[in-house]
Structures are given as structure tokens and as C-alpha cells.
Amino acid sequence: MPKNGPDPRAILDLDRIVHEPARLAILTVLASAEEVSFLFLQRVTGLSKGNLSSHTQKLEAAGYLETVKAFQGRIPVTSFRITEDGRAALRVYHQQLRALLPKEGKP
Amino acid sequence: MTTTDLKALESLTRDYAAFQSHKSGLATALGGLMAVLFLTAPMYVDALGIRLMGRYLLEYLLLAPFVWLVLKALLGRVLYRDLGEVKAIPDAAYERRRWFWILGIALFIGVFLILCILGFASGFLHAIPAGACVSMPSLGALWLPLLYLAPLPWMLRGIEEARAYAVLVGECMLWFLASFLAFWSTRSYRQPSMETASTVVQITLVCLLLAILIWSALAMVRGWKEHREYLAILRALPREA
Numbered sequence: 001m002p003k004n005g006p007d008p009r010a011i012l013d014l015d016r017i018v019h020e021p022a023r024l025a026i027l028t029v030l031a032s033a034e035e036v037s038f039l040f041l042q043r044v045t046g047l048s049k050g051n052l053s054s055h056t057q058k059l060e061a062a063g064y065l066e067t068v069k070a071f072q073g074r075i076p077v078t079s080f081r082i083t084e085d086g087r088a089a090l091r092v093y094h095q096q097l098r099a100l101l102p103k104e105g106k107p
Numbered sequence: 108m109t110t111t112d113l114k115a116l117e118s119l120t121r122d123y124a125a126f127q128s129h130k131s132g133l134a135t136a137l138g139g140l141m142a143v144l145f146l147t148a149p150m151y152v153d154a155l156g157i158r159l160m161g162r163y164l165l166e167y168l169l170l171a172p173f174v175w176l177v178l179k180a181l182l183g184r185v186l187y188r189d190l191g192e193v194k195a196i197p198d199a200a201y202e203r204r205r206w207f208w209i210l211g212i213a214l215f216i217g218v219f220l221i222l223c224i225l226g227f228a229s230g231f232l233h234a235i236p237a238g239a240c241v242s243m244p245s246l247g248a249l250w251l252p253l254l255y256l257a258p259l260p261w262m263l264r265g266i267e268e269a270r271a272y273a274v275l276v277g278e279c280m281l282w283f284l285a286s287f288l289a290f291w292s293t294r295s296y297r298q299p300s301m302e303t304a305s306t307v308v309q310i311t312l313v314c315l316l317l318a319i320l321i322w323s324a325l326a327m328v329r330g331w332k333e334h335r336e337y338l339a340i341l342r343a344l345p346r347e348a
Contacts, residue, residue, distance in 0.1 A: 028113045032120035032196075039191030044119060046345030079192065 011100055017062045018093040022047055022055050027090045030065055030082035038078040056080060064089055115343070122340050124195035126187040129205075129265025132337055133186060134179035136330025138271030139323040145171055145278050146319055172255060172275040176262050187337060190344075201266075208269035209259050212276065216255050219280050255279075267329065274322055281315070 018024055025045045030036055042052050059065045064086030068079040082090075126132065145168065255276050263269045 024113070025116055028116045029120045032117045033124045033193050034196050035192070035194040036120070037191030037193060040120075040123065040193050043190050043344055044116065044123075077192070 014096055015089055015093055017058065017064065018089050020055070022051065023059055024093075026052075026055055026059060026080075027064065027082060027086055030080055031087055031090055035068060035079045035081045038080070041080065059086065062086075062089075119340060119343055120193065121195070122336065123190060124193040126183075126333075126337055127193060128195035129201070129267070130187075130333050130336075131179060131183065131265065131268055131271075131330065132334040133330055134175075134182045135267050135271055135333065136327045137178060137182070138175055138268075138275065139326030139330065141171060141175055142271070142274050142278060142319060142323040142326070145275065146316065146323075169279050172272060172279060173258075175271070175275055176258055179268065180262065186334075189341065205263070205266055205269060208266055208273070209263060212269065212273045213256055213259060215273070216253075216276060216280075220253065267326070270322070271326055274319055274326075278319065 018027060022045065026041060029041060029044055038052070041047075041056075042049060045052065047055070056065060056067070060067060062085075063083060065080050065082050068081060070077050070079070131138075259272075263272055
């Protein structure tokens with residue numbers, strides 16, 4: 001590893017909550033809008049209902065998203081919004097990942 | 108999950124959210140189509156003199172912008188909510204421009220209304236030539252433009268919608284004004300001809316009509332383009348799990 005290259009141990013510092021692909025996709029979608037319905041999140045990520053529920057619960061437990069429950073007429077609608085902590089975690093994750101990747105033109 | 112995938116997810120979400128914040132797709136195209144029909148139909152059917160269920164057609168035409176607003180809301184609900192609700196991140200600059208349009212329309216309607224009222228108050232009625240028609244759109248219709256102001260901030264979500272609404276309302280005002288002028292300047296209410304107008308007025312009206320037709324064509328193209336964008340979003344989605 002060259003002297004000025006990225007520290008390989010830095011990969012261990014990655015936030016594992018964010019690093020999981022499904023959760024990364026969920027956070028990415030939530031960061032692109034103010035509030036996103038469960039249905040949209042499910043369709044856009046291609047996850048099953050159970051999988052999506054499980055991942056959103058983990059993200060909520062980490063304080064990265066909040067659940068909004070409402071009614072449209074008599075139909076209950078679940079939506080999610082990213083928290084400031086979630087946004088910050090996603091930003092840090094991107095920065096860490098960029099730092100780990102080799103610079104363009106260098107192997 | 109690659110960077111490209113993440114970028115695609117981001118843009119998919121933003122594009123879809125745009126249809127719930129400011130894009131109207133086919134509703135914009137419908138606005139353009141309505142504007143053309145609204146502008147040309149009365150020319151052929153001599154709308155100013157036609158009565159329908161005891162009222163002048165003009166009075167129904169005044170409702171056209173509301174019909175469009177209702178259709179727009181219905182189309183948005185039926186066509187562009189396949190994937191549930193997504194609220195877009197508010198864009199302050201865009202919101203400012205939208206309010207600029209809304210205030211512009213409100214001002215336009217307000218000024219027009221005041222001019223109409225002043226016209227009546229300052230002897231418009233005394234200027235009727237002998238033998239002029241005795242029937243005209245009811246004066247009750249005079250307050251109708253005020254209704255146009257009510258739904259502005261709630262029902263016009265984007266600049267495109269504000270433009271469509273402005274043109275439809277503008278056309279209504281034009282017919283409204285034409286009815287007054289016809290009443291004032293011709294011997295028969297059924298003959299509100301351009302012959303009595305000066306060359307400047309004629310040229311202005313032709314320019315206005317051309318501008319509306321061009322805008323309408325652009326609105327139809329843009330609306331159709333937006334609709335195709337929406338279909339592309341649906342196609343880009345992964346298959347259901």
C-alpha cells in the first residue's frame with residue numbers, strides 16, 4: 001500500500017447499519033424526498049414487505065428514520081422520513097467510501 | 108449496490124416526487140387543448156349570443172378554469188399515484204417563482220375586475236347606441252372572476268399549472284370583455300364583430316390569439332413529454348418482489 005494511500009483498516013469504521021445494501025438503498029431514497037410511503041419504498045427497492053419492515057425497524061432503532069402513520073380516508077398509510085442523524089450517517093458513509101476508493105488513474 | 112444504482116434511485120425518487128409537487132403531465136396537455144378549444148369554439152358558434160338552459164354560453168365558459176382545475180386534480184390522482192405518496196423536498200427558489208406567478212394572476216384578475224366595475228359605473232350603460240341589443244350576460248356574472256382567486260394558492264402546484272390557469276382565465280376575461288364591447292358597440296348582441304375595433308385593437312387581438320395558440324401547443328408538447336417521463340419511471344422500477 002503506498003504511503004499516501006487509503007488506510008485499509010478504515011473499512012472497519014464503516015457504519016454497518018448503513019453499509020447493508022438494502023438499508024443503504026432505503027436511506028438513499030429517503031434522503032431524496034421529504035416523506036416517502038411504504039409502497040413507494042417497496043416498489044423502488046424491490047424488497048418484500050417483510051424485508052422492508054425489518055430493515056426500516058433497524059434504521060428506526062438506530063435513529064436514522066422516523067415512521068409516520070396516517071389515514072387516507074379509512075386506509076392506514078405508513079410513510080417514512082429520514083432524520084438529521086440518518087442524513088449525517090449517510091453523508092459520513094459516502095465520505096468514508098470515497099476515501100477508501102483508489103483515486104482515478106491510480107490502481 | 109453500485110454508485111450508479113444509488114444515483115438512479117435518487118433520480119427516480121426525485122422524478123416521481125416531482126409529479127406530486129409540480130409536474131402535471133397530461134393535465135398540462137389538457138390545459139393547452141382546452142385553451143385552444145375555448146378560444147376557437149366560440150368563434151364558430153357565435154357563443155356570445157347562444158343560450159343554453161336559459162343562460163348565455165359565455166356564463167358557462169367562465170367556469171372553464173374551474174373545470175380544468177377539477178380535471179387536473181382527478182388526473183393527478185388517477186394517473187400519477189401508482190406508487191403511493193412521495194413528498195418532494197421543498198425548493199425555496201421554485202416556490203418563490205410560483206408565488207410570483209400566483210400574485211401576477213391575482214393582480215391581473217383584480218385589475219380586470221376593477222376596470223369592469225368602473226366601466227359600468229362611469230356610464231358604460233349610457234353609451235349604448237339606440238337600437239342596441241337589450242339582452243346581455245347577466246350582471247351577476249361580474250363577480251364571477253373573483254372566484255378565480257380562491258383556488259390559486261391551493262390548487263396551482265407548479266409554474267406550468269399557473270401558466271395554464273393564467274391563459275384559461277385570461278381567455279375568460281377576453282370573452283367577458285368582448286361581451287361588454289359587443290353590447291356597447293353593436294346593434295345586435297349576436298354581431299360582436301372586429302369591424303368596429305380600431306386597427307391597433309385588431310392587431311393586438313391577433314397577436315394575443317397567436318400567443319395563446321403557441322403557448323397551448325407548447326403546453327400540449329410539454330404535458331405529453333412529462334407523461335412519457337412518468338412512464339419511463341414506471342419502466343425503470345424493479346419487478347415486484
